[in-house]
Amino acid sequence: MGKQFSELSDKHVEFIEKQKIYFVATAAESGSVNLSPKGGDSLRVINSKQIAWLNLTGSGNESASHVLQNPRMTIMFCAFEGAPLILRAYGRATVLHPKDDCWSQYAPLFPKSVAARQIFILDVDLVQSSCGMSVPYFSFEGDRDDLARWSEKQGAEGIEKYWLKKNQKSIDGFETEIATRSGLLEE
Numbered sequence: 001m002g003k004q005f006s007e008l009s010d011k012h013v014e015f016i017e018k019q020k021i022y023f024v025a026t027a028a029e030s031g032s033v034n035l036s037p038k039g040g041d042s043l044r045v046i047n048s049k050q051i052a053w054l055n056l057t058g059s060g061n062e063s064a065s066h067v068l069q070n071p072r073m074t075i076m077f078c079a080f081e082g083a084p085l086i087l088r089a090y091g092r093a094t095v096l097h098p099k100d101d102c103w104s105q106y107a108p109l110f111p112k113s114v115a116a117r118q119i120f121i122l123d124v125d126l127v128q129s130s131c132g133m134s135v136p137y138f139s140f141e142g143d144r145d146d147l148a149r150w151s152e153k154q155g156a157e158g159i160e161k162y163w164l165k166k167n168q169k170s171i172d173g174f175e176t177e178i179a180t181r182s183g184l185l186e187e
Contacts, residue, residue: 031172
């Protein structure tokens with residue numbers, strides 16, 4: 001059934017590239033565990049040991065606050081069509097903000113978006129596959145454009161105001177550094 005690997009194989013990467021949704025899990029040393037679904041054109045396999053994903057503006061900013069405290073992250077991919085498979089990539093993550101030096105290295109890998117908030121880099125320590133035989137079939141109808149439309153309506157200034165209002169702290173009150181690392185507030 002389940003197998004473990006030290007890195008992503010070509011077959012794993014091919015599977016990942018076909019997925020329309022993935023799930024990201026993070027946790028600080030205390031407080032809530034966060035599990036978020038992600039979609040759209042927001043994930044890139046950099047190499048067999050590294051994955052990058054673009055985090056767009058949302059109502060919470062849990063992943064950023066957790067990674068600052070405890071860099072553990074798991075990304076899970078799950079087949080909803082074709083042969084059953086669940087694939088998890090475990091590792092240590094780094095969070096990049098638009099003003100960080102490394103941002104320009106990764107940002108061009110993704111579609112440009114006014115909602116781009118962070119890029120997470122996962123350095124993969126372990127890959128695990130499991131059967132996924134009880135996961136139901138689902139059909140992909142299309143990506144939602146709600147966030148893109150909302151973000152465009154807000155514009156860059158509106159997005160930054162939203163970050164200051166809604167994204168500076170996690171639900172457990174942990175700092176996300178979005179204001180200082182995005183240049184919105186002085187440290």
